[in-house]
């Protein structure tokens with residue numbers, strides 16, 4: 001049965017879908033959001049267990065645009081907490097500031113190592129002029145800007161763990177999004193002298209909602225349903241039906257029945273690769289092949305409740321070492337005391353993997369056991385203090401910027417651009433390395449465009 005209840009259907013209730021929908025619904029536009037998870041928030045949701053709240057990988061809010069922060073405060077109905085950021089990285093058995101503050105690290109590296117870093121930077125900078133036209137891989141990007149010594153010690157190990165690829169196969173775009181500084185000298189100027197607008201990687205404090213990042217999504221959802229919108233949770237979009245140059249409807253499955261929802265406008269925030277594979281009639285093999293070449297990295301979070309006052313002082317600790325199964329750990333209590341029970345603490349341990357690889361398919365018990373015994377070996381945690389644990393698996397967590405991904409993405413965008421009533425949005429929906437503030441900003445702009453554009 002084909003139903004047309006609302007003129008707008010939004011696919012996905014992450015921050016992208018929720019932002020555009022809340023702007024539209026509050027301005028009287030009738031709409032329906034369809035979300036496959038049983039809750040809103042997508043990557044930026046929080047989960048609660050036994051009185052403890054966890055983000056799925058700590059989410060800090062940071063923006064150079066004041067209106068974005070004010071928008072979030074308006075949604076929450078109160079001011080955000082300002083949290084001091086202190087992060088470290090464990091390299092060769094020693095903890096360092098993270099992100100690397102190259103020149104300030106030199107005294108602790110020692111004179112010899114400091115000179116090696118500077119010499120390798122100077123020789124790489126000299127090559128940069130000749131090689132800038134051919135600046136395609138992350139390896140090239142990082143070596144030419146920071147020198148081979150810094151690249152090998154700081155950038156390479158974590159990047160390869162994060163992306164699951166050698167740096168020579170990762171696009172330079174990853175560096176521009178993730179590192180956010182142009183070279184060693186700029187890093188020194190920004191991090192040591194603290195002048196100018198800091199790139200987000202180097203921000204020394206961030207905003208955070210006291211009851212977890214997921215409260216932004218739940219408050220947006222309230223606004224949508226109090227406005228002119230409805231949210232269908234636990235409903236998977238199974239087909240996107242089109243004719244000529246328009247999307248006509250989506251087929252959704254709530255686990256017990258299927259319904260076809262028709263609308264005039266469709267906003268998609270689901271992975272762009274899923275979107276093209278759900279098109280009915282099916283699309284050309286060349287576009288499907290391009291989609292098959294775009295990959296998202298998945299995440300498994302091991303969440304631990306710990307019977308101790310405190311475990312770390314950090315916002316995050318990064319673990320690039322290949323022998324350590326996890327990439328990052330954070331202690332929610334250091335972000336807000338309201339995320340834990342009094343006198344106790346918790347940890348969120350992030351393991352990056354590919355969907356359906358050995359880690360993704362490993363049992364919860366095996367992963368939890370490995371993580372706890374490693375944390376104990378690293379003297380971060382006494383394993384007897386863990387009183388409860390659970391595991392969350394998150395698909396499509398990071399777009400993987402493999403060399404050449406821009407060409408594959410361009411093919412998908414070109415194909416989808418024929419549908420005049422289809423709008424793509426969000427990090428997952430656009431295959432962008434966007435943080436929450438960028439997704440929120442794009443969501444607001446998209447709503448304005450739909451309401452007031454030509």
Ligand SMILES: Cc1cc2nc3c(=O)[nH]c(=O)nc-3n(C[C@H](O)[C@H](O)[C@H](O)COP(=O)(O)OP(=O)(O)OC[C@H]3O[C@@H](n4cnc5c(N)ncnc54)[C@H](O)[C@@H]3O)c2cc1C
Pocket residue numbers: 011012013014015016017034035036037041042043044056057058059060061062235236237238269270271274299396397398425426427428429434435436437439
């Ligand atoms: C580990 C981690 C840490 C991060 N830390 C930060 C941080 O510190 N600061 C920051 O600003 N940003 C951070 N981010 C980025 C931030 O999470 C994202 O920018 C933002 O949440 C993306 O929102 P979105 O709506 O674009 O995508 P998503 O949240 O992915 O939303 C897409 C939604 O579509 C749904 N969906 C998918 N397929 C279907 C289907 N077939 N039918 C129906 N629904 C479907 C999904 O369930 C999901 O809810 C982090 C991300 C990760 C993974």
